[in-house]
Amino acid sequence: MAGAGHWRSDASRNMFLWSPEIYRILGFAPETQPTVELVRSHYHPDDAQRVALAMQESIRTGALAPFRFRWIRPDGRTIHVQVAGQVDRGTEMIGIMRDVTQEVETERALLAARDQVRATERSKAEMLELLRREVRAPIQSLLSSLDAVRRSPSEAQRASQLAALAQAADGVMAVIDEMLDFTRVDAGRVVIESINFDLRALVRTTADLFNGAAAAKGLTIEGHGLEGEPVAVRGDPARLQQILSNLLGNAVKYTESGTVxxxxxxxxxxGDTDWWMMIVRDSGNGIDQEVLGRIFARGEQVDAARLRLHGRSGLGLAISQQLAEAMGGSIAASSEPGKGTTFSIELPFRRSDGILQLSPEHETAGPMRILLAEDNPINRRLMAGLLTREGHDVLAVEDGRKALSAIATQPFDLVLMDMQMPELDGLEATRAIRALDPPSANVPILAISADSAPERRRIYFDAGIDSFLPKPIVSGQLLEMIGTMRRVRPAAGASCGDRFDRERLNLLVERAGYEDAALLMRTLLADLSDRPRRIAAAIRAQAWEIAASEADALRTMLDSFGNFSLSRLLVAIGRQCSRHECQPAVVAELFDQAKALAVLLDQEMGSAPAAIAPAARVLVEPQSSLG
Incomplete structure (x- = not known):
């Protein structure tokens, strides 16, 4: 048998005979003389009794059934061996031995994988059951409210039904958000960010979010230690706000009178780390001690009926505990029935290594010119309507290509960029915008996306966004975020529109005559048709100097006839080529703008001196020559 050693033993005479393979398996030198004492000293302590019982049973039955035990080699390594044998001539036994360490480890790995699959299946089943149970009530409320609104009630009834509709939708989103967060954390996919923020301001702002809900119940929210100088730290503000929101939300919901x-x-x-304690205390009914020990368990519901009433899944506390531990801290709870509940969170934060970008409170409000890129027509209409009602000038487009085209030709104060769009997604559109020349490249970009996982947000920020807002969009949060992102708008006269200078053409006709003027126009139209293709081909071949030279030649020709957005795009392409890079979206925009400008020039020639248009069209038909 391959890999097997042979042995003969007689314990009564302290006699052992091993084949060379057994010496190798057990880790002894060939000259070692095996004895009963030596052999017993290398049994794993937990297996020694089992080996002795097996040997006694073999003497009684005349056979040693195959069994495994652990052996500690002289080098300290523990292996698994399997032995089998039979009695031969009185008290003597003969048998074989194999090293089965690899087999045992493989079996353990398979068992662990099986257990993991079973645990995952159980977890999925639990989550699906939780989803079925918890989402059904708010969904039913949502459908009922929609049906009532559809029947066109009076204005007073409509307001009530819309409020119920919003509450039901919030309930559904609360459950879904909690379940998504928990599955992320439970699977170990949560990523904790480390960015600079004002700890005191964040805690204060989070408390302010619940003032309305507390006031509706006649409660007050008291803050302690929330005023004063900024506390600049590094950490994950979004995760901290999530923990505090879970605790404050529960405190307000389950407190009928008094304070939170x-x-x-x-x-x-x-060292460079400070530990901070945040304490959330309410004056509610409290929690029994027997239940208190289970409140951080998944799906544990202290008051299941009330949780269902409020559209909660019972996962909030479990999520909060796991997030606190992922951030290097801890969370604890204490309660006394009838006297309220107290949650305490202790978290470490490194001191900030930079200057906090705090928004000045006296910032001047006023209308902004906003570009909204959102492919969902309902979301686009709702957000555009909200921003327009606030007095902003909004241009709404449905994909990243149109957003890039608008940025390249018009000035904006802010871009709202959905990150998942057809044609050109928000990520590539952002990269292409940042590759343009100022002021287009410097426009603030607020990303909006349903995928708010920290690892995705990091990719968005690396691409060049300035801030991020997760979907579904809450109007108050959107307006507040826009207010914090105000920047100085482009100076007057920085308009990026196209302007054909007829006076230059008239002057050219006066000085050179119709024939030479027509030749120059033919050259311009031919360049608009041909040079973008040559530029694109050079970029694909990474012939950066040729691409830059072609872009500069076309720009020089354009500048002779007016002020065009394409000229500024060509300057940006030239600068990108000097860095040996050029975004594909910028090349696509080059073709779009060249085609549009050819149409514009064709129209402008209709008002030029009569002999120019026919002469210029002899060789070039711009609308059919550009692809």
Whole structure:
């Protein structure tokens, strides 16, 4: 048998005979003399008794059935061996031995994989059951409200039904968000960011978010340690706000009278890290001690009926605990029935290594020119309507290509960019915009996306966005975010529109005559047809100097006849080529703008001196020559 060693033993005479393979398996030198004491000293302590019982049973039955045990080699490594044998001539036994360590490890890996699959299946089943149970009530409320609104009630009834509709939709989203967050955390896919932020301002702002819900119930939210100088730290503000929102939301929901308080205070320091304690306390009914020990378990519902009423899944506390631990901290709860509940979170934050970008509170409000790129027509209409009602000038487009084209030809104060769009997605559109020349390249970009996982957000920020807002969009959050992103708008006269200078053409006709003027126009139209293709081919071949030279030649010709957006795009392409790069979306925009400009010039020639248009069209038909 391959890999097997042979042995003979007689324990009564302290006699052992091993084949060379057994010496190799057990880790002894060939000259070693095996004895009962030596052999027993290398049994794994947990297996020694089992080996002795097996040997006694073999003497009684005359056969040693195959069995495995652990052996500690002289080099300290533990292996698994399998032995089998039979009695031969009285007390002597003969048998074989194999090293089965690899087999045992493979079996363990298979068992672990099987257990993992079973655990995953159980987790999925639990989540599906939770989804079925928890989403059904708010969905039913949603459908009922929609049906009531569809029947066109009076204005007073409509307002009530719309409020119920919004509440039901919020309930559905709350459950879905919690379940998505929990599955992310449970699978170990959560990514904790480390960015600079004002800890005190974030905690204060989070408390302010619940003032309306508290006031509706006659409650007050008290803050302690939330005023004063900014506390600049590095950490994950989004995850911290999620934890605090879970705790404050529960406190407000389950407190019928009295107060809810949120306190912030430092606890200790360790090198460049400070530990901060946040305490959420309510004056509700409290939680029984027997239940208190289970409240951080998945799906644990202290009051299942009330949780269903409020559209909660019971996952919020489990998520909060796992997030706190992922951030290097901890969360604890204490309660006394009838006297309220207290949650305390202690988290470490490194001190900020940069200057906080705090929005000035006296910033001047006013209308902004906003570009909205959103492929969903309903979302596009709703957001455009909201921004227009706020007094902003909004241009709404349905894909990234049109957003890039608008940025290249018009000035904007802000771009709202959906990151998942057809034609050209928000990620590539953002990269293409940042590759343009100022002021187009510097326009603030607010990304909006349903995919708000930290790893995706990091990709968005690396592409050049300035801020991020997750879907579904809440109007108040959108307007607040826009307010914090105001920047100085482009100076007057920085308009990026196209302007054909007829005076230059008239002057050219006066000086050179119709024939030479027509030849120059033919050259311009031919260049608009041909040079974009040559530029694109050079870029594909990474012939950067040729591409830059072609772009400069076309720009020089264009500048002779007016002020065109294509000229500025060609300058941007030239600068990108000097860095040995050029975004594909910029090349696509080159073709689009060249085609549009050819049409414009064709129209403008109709008002030029009569002999120019026919002469210029002899060789070039711009509308059919550009692809």
């Amino acid at each position: 308080s949120l306190a912030l205070s430092p606890t200790r320091s360790d």
